[in-house]
Amino acid sequence: MIKLERFEVMNMNNAIRGARNPLNSWARMDSYFDEEGKFVFGPNDLDLAKRLCKAGSDHRKFIRQIFVTVDITAPLYWWKEYDTYKVGTVANSTSTMHKIHSKPFEMSDFSTDHMTDATLEMMQKNIDFLEEIRTQFIETKDKVLWYSMIQLLPESYNQMRTCTLNYENLVGIYYSRKGHKLAEWHTFCDWVKELPYFEELFIDNE
Template sequence: MKVTNVRVYDLKESVIACRNAMRLVPPEYTDEEFEKSLERAKKLCKASIGKVRCHANFRTGIRVSFDIEYPNYISSEMQRYHWFDIVTSSSRMHRLVQMDFDKCCNKWVTERSKQQMKELIADYNANQCEDNFMKVLSNCPQGIMMFMRISTNYEQLRTIYLQRKNHKLPCWRSFCKWIETLPYSHELIICDQ
């Protein structure tokens, strides 16, 4: 999976807010307050390991948006769990017969599969009936690369990281490596420091 156009929002504000339970007045969102709150945030994240997530619920306020390119076989896993809000995505339904199968598939799609798709698309273009379209759609390789814009948060990324960092599929392991590159990921998502 390839991740681009990453934006992280409200990290500073959410970390500062992690101390709200102990405050009598609303906080000031200063760099000094962030540094004080970061120490508390790290402790809350470690306290949440193996317990209910409420100790580090402030992570839900650290929002992350990004574009992701992924093999089609991952989309059912991405959509099954409430890890992501999908802003918008590419569409097999609308673009499949226009795709270049020599360029849009991952390295595991065989030449034979690509050739079959080219033949099915040629049949569809010669006779654009429902039966021919359904043959194209139904035989599309799972290794076709799709893309989407996603919004999520640090709490969901922690869940993904814990569940997928040693996953059988290399794209999930790659995605977890990307999670490690986010600001304060080791302190707030991975909780190893």
């Protein structure tokens, strides 16, 4: 299970202006913001952007200045793989260390969408046991019990992080993970494809 919510794409106008700096071709800029404040590439700017992207990472430096922020809720096993892409990204997460005991454990706190009935039954037993430990910890404040919760917590536990990336990060992730066996990566890559101009710049432009 993965959810991508409250996302925003920023700084496209400044990025394409910077892409024109090497040839001082600012007079050819024709991008604009529509009545809703949405950035729209003009034909000249889109043609330049596509040519630079097709020329490779050395030439498409401007996409490193197109920023995306998004709230991602995903299981810990997915976050371990995502952390491979930490270069040039920032994330603030909900705190397992500080807040693990703040609410009862429930099945909805975990990614269980690919579990069998037998696995779900075992998962429920684990959740019940975690909840038992959590209740005891609240009563006693025994740090051993807190450690027990942390160390017993399954990798299917869902964590939410507010992430900031750029289009260069996302291109790398998309082509590395679009064929991955984890369903979460397919959902993530489908979301990336829908970002403004991503498909025109990188997929149709291959």
